[in-house]
Amino acid sequence: MRGFLVIGNKAVTEPFNINDLPGSAGRMDIMCRCIAQALFISHGVRKDVEIYLLLCGGTPFRAVRVCGGEIRNMAPDERNIAGLIRKALKNSSRRWKRSSPGIYTATMDFDELINELIMKYSIYYLREDGEKIQNVVSDLRNPLFVLGDHLGLSHEMEKVVLKHAEKVLSLSKVSYQADQCILITHYELDKFEHEIM
Amino acid sequence: MRGFLVIGNKAVTEPFNINDLPGSAGRMDIMCRCIAQALFISHGVRKDVEIYLLLCGGTPFRAVRVCGGEIRNMAPDERNIAGLIRKALKNSSRRWKRSSPGIYTATMDFDELINELIMKYSIYYLREDGEKIQNVVSDLRNPLFVLGDHLGLSHEMEKVVLKHAEKVLSLSKVSYQADQCILITHYELDKFEHEIM
Numbered sequence: 001m002r003g004f005l006v007i008g009n010k011a012v013t014e015p016f017n018i019n020d021l022p023g024s025a026g027r028m029d030i031m032c033r034c035i036a037q038a039l040f041i042s043h044g045v046r047k048d049v050e051i052y053l054l055l056c057g058g059t060p061f062r063a064v065r066v067c068g069g070e071i072r073n074m075a076p077d078e079r080n081i082a083g084l085i086r087k088a089l090k091n092s093s094r095r096w097k098r099s100s101p102g103i104y105t106a107t108m109d110f111d112e113l114i115n116e117l118i119m120k121y122s123i124y125y126l127r128e129d130g131e132k133i134q135n136v137v138s139d140l141r142n143p144l145f146v147l148g149d150h151l152g153l154s155h156e157m158e159k160v161v162l163k164h165a166e167k168v169l170s171l172s173k174v175s176y177q178a179d180q181c182i183l184i185t186h187y188e189l190d191k192f193e194h195e196i197m
Numbered sequence: 198m199r200g201f202l203v204i205g206n207k208a209v210t211e212p213f214n215i216n217d218l219p220g221s222a223g224r225m226d227i228m229c230r231c232i233a234q235a236l237f238i239s240h241g242v243r244k245d246v247e248i249y250l251l252l253c254g255g256t257p258f259r260a261v262r263v264c265g266g267e268i269r270n271m272a273p274d275e276r277n278i279a280g281l282i283r284k285a286l287k288n289s290s291r292r293w294k295r296s297s298p299g300i301y302t303a304t305m306d307f308d309e310l311i312n313e314l315i316m317k318y319s320i321y322y323l324r325e326d327g328e329k330i331q332n333v334v335s336d337l338r339n340p341l342f343v344l345g346d347h348l349g350l351s352h353e354m355e356k357v358v359l360k361h362a363e364k365v366l367s368l369s370k371v372s373y374q375a376d377q378c379i380l381i382t383h384y385e386l387d388k389f390e391h392e393i394m
Contacts, residue, residue: 029275040374042347042374077218077219078226173387175241183380187381187384194369
């Protein structure tokens with residue numbers, strides 16, 4: 001399995017206007033693109049990938065989990081994905097609850113979510129000053145990559161991630177957008193897996 | 198300069214419904230994502246990049262040119278970019294005409310567009326059976342990469358591209374979506390440029 005966790009600093013926690021993802025929905029467009037890049041390849045879905053979003057633009061925070069192996073009828077365009085997130089946010093359960101095939105939400109703070117993720121994954125934090133991912137790609141087992149949206153991670157969240165992270169990893173000297181970081185991470189892992197097969 | 202040319206096999210050539218990019222607009226969502234991945238990085242725009250679209254979902258075909266060095270007020274979300282393309286398609290001039298800063302359209306067939314591009318660029322065709330891009334990245338001078346949307350290139354278009362292409366290049370054994378191919382191409386070129394600097 002490969003996992004991603006993206007922090008949406010301003011992303012709203014209630015159903016939102018699908019025609020205003022970058023504005024009143026708090027850069028929900030970034031969240032949608034992260035899901036698309038995590039799960040889609042040409043004419044197919046990555047079934048061995050999960051992506052988690054933590055939406056922090058409301059109180060309490062809401063977590064969204066999207067499982068590549070379970071989704072049905074999801075298309076990679078932002079509007080389609082946004083519609084599925086909006087539907088998921090109609091649920092306000094504290095525990096994971098399914099709103100559509102492969103899409104779950106729960107009310108959760110950052111510590112709770114990380115504590116759940118470390119039971120399943122080895123945590124890697126993507127940050128520009130980290131070790132080059134190319135140097136460690138052969139050592140990654142069941143990785144989950146943590147990254148922020150355009151605002152990065154708060155100091156408090158970063159402290160929690162660093163406590164649990166195996167390593168801090170860097171993709172490039174160029175600063176890419178969050179969805180681009182997800183795709184480049186996939187690309188480096190894909191390249192390694194295809195070389196050894 | 199780096200350039201990209203994306204063929205939109207079904208992408209419509211008239212102003213379209215911005216709420217139905219994947220459907221009645223003929224997978225215009227793919228075109229929007231290609232523009233976003235060609236031009237945007239975190240908190241910035243790639244000023245040395247141009248992307249051309251050839252919209253083939255109507256007669257005559259329409260070409261769109263977007264120049265990273267000139268655009269203003271473009272955001273990377275699909276809806277924003279789609280609005281700018283829709284505005285551009287209100288023009289039906291045969292020659293390049295500007296509709297917004299950095300965005301131009303013209304009525305043009307594939308041969309005409311390629312004949313214009315070979316005056317400015319060395320052409321490379323991205324196809325899965327090509328030579329690995331990593332092996333030739335140091336030789337690329339003023340490259341323009343040609344790629345298709347989810348339907349690829351028609352046999353006739355492919356013949357024209359192969360006549361003019363310096364090489365056929367491949368990114369990976371994984372089949373990525375068109376916008377993903379653009380980002381991975383940037384990533385490989387960025388990596389090389391930062392290593393030699």
